[in-house]
Every structure is written in C-alpha cells, then in structure tokens.
Amino acid sequence: MTSIELRPLLRHGLLSALFCCAIALALTLAGHGPWDVQLVYSLAIGLVSWLVIDLGRMLLTGADCTGWPHGWRGLALIAVGTLAGFGVGGLVGDAYSGASQALWHHRAGPATLVITVVAGIAISFFFYSRAKAEHLQRHMAQAQHEATQARLKLLEAQLEPHMLFNTLANLRVLVASDPARAQAMLDHLIAYLRATLSASRATLHPLADEMDRLRDYLELMAVRMGPRLAYALEVPEALHAIPVPPLLLQPLVENAIRHGLEPQVEGGRITVRACTDANQRLVLEVCDTGAGLAAGAPATSSAPGRSFGLAQVRERLSTLYGDQGTIELIAQPAGGTCARVQFPYKSTNP
Structure with missing residues (x-):
C-alpha cells in the first residue's frame, strides 16, 4: 500500500x-x-x-x-x-x-x-x-545519469592502463641500465597504485586529492628522469575542497613530460596551477618549459602524439560539464606549452 x-x-x-x-x-x-x-x-x-x-x-x-x-x-x-x-x-x-x-x-x-x-x-x-x-x-x-556514469567509468578504465603501460615501459628501461633506480621507481609505483586503487570510485573528488595523486606520479617520474625533471604544484588552500574529476590532470602532465621535457637533453620544469575566474569557473593549468608545440601548429590544437591524453580530458569534461568544460593548448612566449582546463565549480565537497 x-x-x-x-x-x-x-x-x-x-x-x-x-x-x-x-x-x-x-x-x-x-x-x-x-x-x-x-x-x-x-x-x-x-x-x-x-x-x-x-x-x-x-x-x-x-x-x-x-x-x-x-x-x-x-x-x-x-x-x-x-x-x-x-x-x-x-x-x-x-x-x-x-x-x-x-x-x-x-x-x-x-x-x-x-x-x-x-x-x-x-x-x-x-x-x-x-x-x-x-x-x-x-x-x-535516470537513464541519462546512468549512461553518463558508464561513459565516465569507461573513460577512466581506458586512462589507467594507458598510464600504467607507459610507466612499466619506463621501468623496463631502468631495470637494464640502473637497477637501483628501477627498484626505487617500483616502490613508488606500488605506493601510487595502492593509493589510487584504494580510493573510492567517485565521479568527483577534492582538488587536494587530485594534487596528491599528481605529486605521487611526478615523484615516480622524477626517479627515472632525475635532475632533468623539476615540478611545482601551486594550489591555494581555499581551493582544496573543490570537486574535480579523478585523474583529470595526469594525462596532461604525462604529455608534458613525454612530448615537452624528454626531447630536451636538459629536461625542464612542470608547473601545475589552480585558480578561479569571475565566471565561477575553476581554471587548471599544466605548464612546461619543454620543446613546445610543433612549428606552425595553432596554439589551441593538439600536437602530434598528444591526442590520447587530450581526447580523454576533453571527452570527460564534455560528459560532466557539456559546453562549459573546455581545454586548450597554448604556446608560451618563452618556450614550452601550457594546457589550460576550465569548468564550473562548486565550493563544497562532492
């Protein structure tokens, strides 16, 4: 009744x-x-x-x-x-x-x-x-919500193996050339995977958690690259609780290392920044001092070899935020590339 x-x-x-x-x-x-x-x-x-x-x-x-x-x-x-x-x-x-x-x-x-x-x-x-x-x-x-969740899980399922395969490929090189560093990298990989897999499979998580996972990944890459990799995470404390999609920035950092810093003998620096604009949008930037975009390529286009990570980020933003979620690549005047992500935000935890 x-x-x-x-x-x-x-x-x-x-x-x-x-x-x-x-x-x-x-x-x-x-x-x-x-x-x-x-x-x-x-x-x-x-x-x-x-x-x-x-x-x-x-x-x-x-x-x-x-x-x-x-x-x-x-x-x-x-x-x-x-x-x-x-x-x-x-x-x-x-x-x-x-x-x-x-x-x-x-x-x-x-x-x-x-x-x-x-x-x-x-x-x-x-x-x-x-x-x-x-x-x-x-x-x-309800059906649209379930379809959105399924699509996001599929994208995440595609993203995690991609990162893992790239890391294992790097580890394979170090095993032959520098076993000690390979062991340290493996330890970092185990810690990173434990932290990532133990986290809840939420559609969103706090920006502070996203930065923690990003720091783990950069430490992992620093073992392999040594002094050729420097990084900084510049996130105001007031933005730590803002919800963001998990693993949103990692493909951009991975692209910055692979296509920006690694081609240079001296390596370079990656800076991750977060701020908000006047339109209640969160702005996330992954900037590097690397090789930059291909000559003649538009500043907002994807350079060759970057398509997987950019496509993943773009599709996840579109699924969650529609036309309000955007990503663009910007060539920096002093050299290097800046990937800028923007989407609406809420100031509470998801």
Whole structure:
C-alpha cells in the first residue's frame, strides 16, 4: 500500500477547485441559477469526487509507477469518485440552496450527472497524463545519469592502463641500465597504485586529492628522469575542497613530460596551477618549459602524439560539464606549452 503524498494531493485539489469555479461560471452565464448556488454545487461535487479519486489512487494496491491503478481499477475508481461526488456534493448543494428535493430528483439532475461524469473523466485524464509525463521525465533523467556514469567509468578504465603501460615501459628501461633506480621507481609505483586503487570510485573528488595523486606520479617520474625533471604544484588552500574529476590532470602532465621535457637533453620544469575566474569557473593549468608545440601548429590544437591524453580530458569534461568544460593548448612566449582546463565549480565537497 502506497503512502499519501500531501503535496501532489493538495496541488490536484487546487486545480480541481479552479476547474469547478470555471464550470460554475459557465452554468451561471448559461442561466441555470445564481452564481453562489452554482459555485457551491460545483465545488461540493467536484471536491468530493477529487478527494475520493485522489485518495483512492494513492491507497490502492497495485498502483503503477505513474501513481494510477492498472486497467479496470482506474476506471472503477473514477466511476466511484464521480458517483460519490454527485451524491454527497448534491446533498451539500441542496442544503445550501434550500431545495425541497434531492438533486437526483431535480429536473436538472440528469444534466448535472452528465456534467459530473464528463468533468471527472477530463480532470482525471489530465492528472494521469501529467503523472505519466513526470514519470517518463524521471526515467529519462535516470537513464541519462546512468549512461553518463558508464561513459565516465569507461573513460577512466581506458586512462589507467594507458598510464600504467607507459610507466612499466619506463621501468623496463631502468631495470637494464640502473637497477637501483628501477627498484626505487617500483616502490613508488606500488605506493601510487595502492593509493589510487584504494580510493573510492567517485565521479568527483577534492582538488587536494587530485594534487596528491599528481605529486605521487611526478615523484615516480622524477626517479627515472632525475635532475632533468623539476615540478611545482601551486594550489591555494581555499581551493582544496573543490570537486574535480579523478585523474583529470595526469594525462596532461604525462604529455608534458613525454612530448615537452624528454626531447630536451636538459629536461625542464612542470608547473601545475589552480585558480578561479569571475565566471565561477575553476581554471587548471599544466605548464612546461619543454620543446613546445610543433612549428606552425595553432596554439589551441593538439600536437602530434598528444591526442590520447587530450581526447580523454576533453571527452570527460564534455560528459560532466557539456559546453562549459573546455581545454586548450597554448604556446608560451618563452618556450614550452601550457594546457589550460576550465569548468564550473562548486565550493563544497562532492
């Protein structure tokens, strides 16, 4: 047995009362009696019918997800509500008007019954249609949410092996050339994977956690590159709790190392910054002092070899934030590249 939902019950009652007022006005203009008498009859019949039908649909067992009984039960409920409204409401109207005989004995009784039946069916169909439309909207929203979650999980599932394979390839090189550093890198990898895999599989996590994972990854890369890699994470404490997608910046840092710093003998520096703009958007930047974009390439395009990481970030932003999530590559005047990510933010934890 379903519980009584007070808000939709009252909303339906108000709409029914307005519908009854319209009927009373029409009957008055048609010359069927004084306004006040028609109003009392109409409200009494209509509200009793509404109360029986609306309470009945909420209390009946077997109501479907639209909040209305299945099949013949729905039709029977409307019939019972209409007859109850005509009978009880008619008595109320008779008492108010001082009629000498009951409504169903009046000359206008049959016409009133027809109006009651037509009005009951019309208003019930209106409420049923609205309830069904709201149910379909909720169902579509839920399906869209589940599809979004599945898409994000797929993207994350693609991203994590990509990072792991690249790291293992680097580790393989060190095993032959520098076993001690290979051992240190393996230790960092185990710690990084333990921290990453033990974290909850949430769609969002605090920016502070994102920076912690990024620091672990950069320490991992620093074992292999040694003094050729320097980095800085510049994140104001006020932004630590802002929710961001997990592993959002790692592909950008990985690109900066692989395509910016590694081609240079001297290596370079990576700086990760976070700030907010006047439009309530979080701005994240991964800047390097590396080789820069390919000659002649537009500043906002992806350079060759960077497509996987950029495509991952761009698709995740699009899935979560739509057109409000953007990423662009900017060639820095002094050399190097800056990847800038922007999306709307909330100041609370996810």
